Amino acid sequence: MKIGTTLSGYLARIYTINMLWLLAALLGVIYLFDTVELLRRAGKAEDVPLVLVLQMGLLKLPEVGQILFPFAILFSAMYTFWQLTRCYELIVVRAAGFSVWQFMAPVLGVAVLTGLLQMSLINPVGAVLVGKFEQLENTYLNRQTSQIAVFKEGLWLRQAIPAGSSTQNPEGYVILHAEKVKQPGWALKNVSVLFFDESDTFLQRLDADSASLQNGYWDFDHAVIHKKDGKTRQDSGAVLPTQLTIQDVEDSFASPDTMSFWHLPSYIRTLEETGFDASRLRVHYYNLMAQPLLFAAMVLLAAIVSLRPPRNHGALGLFTGGVFAGFLIFFMSSFLQALGASQQIPPFWAAWSPALICFLLGLAAVMSLEDG
Structure with missing residues (x-):
């Protein structure tokens, strides 16, 4: 029936x-x-x-x-x-x-x-x-000041420069970009760092073959610094102070709950x-x-x-x-x-x-x- x-x-x-x-x-x-x-x-x-x-x-x-x-x-x-x-x-x-x-x-x-x-x-x-x-x-x-995002072009990271933490870096904030990330160890490849002061004025750019996140700083390999006036100089020991840890960086990525079901496949592909x-x-x-x-x-x-x-x-x-x-x-x-x-x-x-x-x-x- x-x-x-x-x-x-x-x-x-x-x-x-x-x-x-x-x-x-x-x-x-x-x-x-x-x-x-x-x-x-x-x-x-x-x-x-x-x-x-x-x-x-x-x-x-x-x-x-x-x-x-x-x-x-x-x-x-x-x-x-x-x-x-x-x-x-x-x-x-x-x-x-x-x-x-x-x-x-x-x-x-x-x-x-x-x-x-x-x-x-x-x-x-x-x-x-x-x-x-x-x-x-x-x-x-x-009161989080660091922001991290991953796109097809690679990793983008914004962080403040701790005041008085270093004499070789100006105060303000930086935007870091890396084309690839090698896991484990967090080795960044083809890195560019843009420096800005607190009033959003561009100061300088740093290019490096690679970078790694150490305890309290980013360590750059074969860095070249481009000043705003057009002058460049090589810096084999360039470092950038940071308060980020590897766990902080990984936790800053978009959580699954903030990703739409329809956008997940493309975002997963981008991450990988x-x-x-x-x-x-x-x-x-x-x-x-x-x-x-x-x-x-x-x-x-x-x-x-x-x-x-x-x-x-x-x-x-x-x-x-x-x-x-x-x-x-x-x-x-x-x-x-x-x-x-x-x-x-x-x-x-x-x-x-x-x-x-x-x-x-x-x-x-x-x-x-x-x-x-």
Whole structure:
């Protein structure tokens, strides 16, 4: 017997409403705690208005929301199935000859559609908002003066020159460009450094075959300094004071949360062509692609623990087990993604394994526990 569109729409509508209400409640709680934390950090800084803090809390929500999506899918599906079972609606549906797969299909469809929307629409919009949040955070809370970007032309870095740190370098800031970066060791190739004073006036340019980041300074090899008046001189021992460390430089790159799903492939390619390791971004990219399958697995898990008659006294235990399983999947996924980012396992399998394993296990469990 084929399930009708009216019944399918009814099930899909109930599940969608429950999911949106639960997601809104979770985001509200997270926003409250994030805002309190931002207010604490803003209290240690100067000239950070309350309106800006509230705005930063809202801008950060998409980052947290995408982490909460699997839990919202799982818990809302558990509540929907439990609600329909408690009211005997699903029992009537099954007595009418419909299988468990037929009345689960609308819920599965909503979950998969939500995963596709998160990947193709919610993630790009959220990336813009999170990028704005990080920009405000670096400006008002972290007071970060160094900026790093990677393009097809290579690495670009802007840093201030510490006042009084050296007599051979003028005070102000520099913009450093390198065509290639050799990992590990952070050896820059074909380096150019532009020097500016505090009023943005160009002072001089330094060209070098290579440069390396040492403890507290950049060390240039075979450097040639071009003065503003046209004079040049060679400096075999040229150094540039810096407060950056290798960890600071790596952490300054665009985080995965600020990169749109549609822009990730080209950015990954640019990083790899420049010489950087893009494993963390690859894991993030594949993880976004796996979201629809993971959301479907969450619905199957919810069905296992919720499709029980009200008289079954083991329902509470199964429900608790479902919550535990949801958090177990989250930690397993985070662990595998960390392994993929560190190149311990291939990024593809680091991202896809949790969703694929959970979906297959959920499929087998529903088939064994239900007679549909």
